[in-house]
Amino acid sequence: MTSFLAATALSFAVIFVAELGDKSQLMALTFATRFxxxxxxxxxxxxTVVTHAFSVGVGYLLGAAIPTFWISVVAAVAFVGFGFWTLRGDALSEDEEKKGDATARSAFLAVAIAFFLAELGDKTMLATITLATQYPGGGGVTGVWLGSTIGMVAADALAIILGRVLGRRMPEKVIRIGAAVLFFAFGVWLTAEAFLAA
Incomplete structure (x- = not known):
């Protein structure tokens, strides 16, 4: 499998999982009830296109400057951290819920701006940076950007559909635990990969 396809597939899976139960997925549910x-x-x-392009650029620069072993170890620790972050869960503050009632004339602009701001420093952005450090080549970086973007949009599309069909009766706890377990698995996998390659 080429580095482009591998990076695209892995990034899609990781970011899709990262987005489950995330604050921005809750924002998607909220916006879907208003627009x-x-x-x-x-x-x-x-x-997502803009945020993840920035994230991949940062990850690419970090990946070129740091030895592979340490990148894998830091990535493993990051994914375990994402697992604990996911278990803790996210909730929207009153301010963030009111953003859905923004006076902006365009729902598109309101959503785009809110999501861009919500993603800065969020775990999906950090996960995308981490993934980009694993694929330093041009095709791999493009794959990370494409896969992470599609993964996030797909997860949020699911939230919009579920939000419209099921209302707010989604089993959040089950989603959080499942996502956390997958993050822990990614962390173990990266740790094993780091020590096997050393």
Missing amino acids: RAVPVLLGIAAA
Whole structure:
């Protein structure tokens, strides 16, 4: 499998899982109750394209400057941290919930701006940076950007659909625990990879 395809597939899986139960997925649910689904999804996609391009650029620069063993160890620790972060869960503050009622004339702009700001420093952004350090080549970096972008948009599309169909009766605890277990598994896998390659 080429580094582009491997990076795309892994990034899709990791970011899709990272987004489950995340604050921005809760924002997608909230926006879907106030606006039509299409502008919400397009706003999410626009913000994700920009945020993840920035994240991949940062990860690429870090990956070129740090030895592979330490990148893998730090990535493993980061994914274990993401697992604990996911178990803790995210909740929207009153301020963030009110962003859905923003006076912006366009739902697209309101969603895009809110998502861009929410993603800065969020675990999906940090996970994308971490993934980009694992694929320093041009095709791998492009794959990380494409996979992470599609993974986040797909997870938020799922939130929009579920939010519209099921209301707010999703089993959040089960989603959080499942996502956390997958993060721990990614952490163990990266640790094993680091020590086997050393």
